[in-house]
Amino acid sequence: MKTALEAPPLGPILDDLVRYHRPQRESGSVPANIPFLAAVPFDKFGIAVATTSGKVFSSGDADIPFSIQSISKVFTLAMALRGDKSGTLWSRVLREPSGTSFNSLVQLEVEHGIPRNPFINAGALVVTDHLMEETSDAATQLLRFLTLEAGSAGPFIDEGAAASELSSSSRNLALAHFLKDFGNLKQPAESVVENYVRQCSIMMTCTELAQAGLFLAKEGRGRLRTVLSPSDAKRIGSIMLTCGMYDAAGEFAYRVGLPGKSGVGGGILVIVPGECAISVWSPRLDAKGNSLAGTAALADLSDRTGWSVF
Ligand code: GLU
DSSP: OOOTTTSOOHHHHHHHHHHHHSOSSOOSBOOTTOGGGGGSOTTOOEEEEEETTSOEEEEESTTSOEEOGGGHHHHHHHHHHHHOTTOOGGGTSOOSOOSSOTTOSHHHHHTTTOOSOTTSHHHHHHHHHHHHTTOSOHHHHHHHHHHHHHTOSOOEEOHHHHHHHHTTOHHHHHHHHHHHHTTOOOSOHHHHHHHHHHHHTEEEOHHHHHHHTGGGTTTTBOSSSBOSOHHHHHHHHHHHHHHTTGGGHHHHHHHTOSOEEEOTTSEEEEEETTTEEEEEEOOOBOTTSSBHHHHHHHHHHHHHHOOOOO
16 A cells, blocks of 8 residues: 555545546436436536545535435444444344345345345345334434534435335335344334335435545544444445445455445445545446446546555
């Protein structure tokens, strides 16, 4: 890894990435089950870096809020581990890549209701259920967590978007009912899915998201408090590396060499342990569901800065 002295200045690099990677014409896709995401202009592109030394760099559309979708799963996992004094969470969800689509029903049936990892939908539903043991409104609890760590009152739940996704959530409801049938869901399936969809509908900017994720680059130390132990922060990074990019975690590790989590809203959160948290957003997705331009920009950034865990 290059030291701060050797590294080229970050501001101009980010401007250059925006110039080079902002989509010029529409390619890629939008998720079929969340119609409002299709309305976001294809040429949006933002990037932000929050460093462990307290600086924030950003460029492009870094201050336009977007739907964080599955990136929320990183933060609900952090909240669940934070409160999991008895260590029961890891008896309900595994830590292996799934090798199937993020909302697969087949694997859950074959594996008797224990989801492969907390970042596929079934695993995230178990995590949300776990949080709901403390509060029935886990999504609002997550919003508070993000607001605190981002140091900004900006994040909000897009309730309209959540309601629209909820009206076409048959598959997530099916997953929740499966979990319930296997005894791996304590709250009513409908309430868990509602909380889950609302947590996915949180809107944040790249700048806010990079700041909110910074505790993962700082051995669990948040803005004003200890969020997680260094071990748990390391473990979340490991799960991001192996399971964070849908069924393309291997390809992302190959191209970018850093732990990341993406969402179908086109955002990606990446951690450079000890250095920074990076958030990039561009709405059109590749065939595996990861931001097309966002992934390309992160590969470029990692090459230019030498940031990698390898
Ligand atoms: N709310 C989305 C779903 O459950 C999240 C998908 C994602 O970003 O992976 O389908």
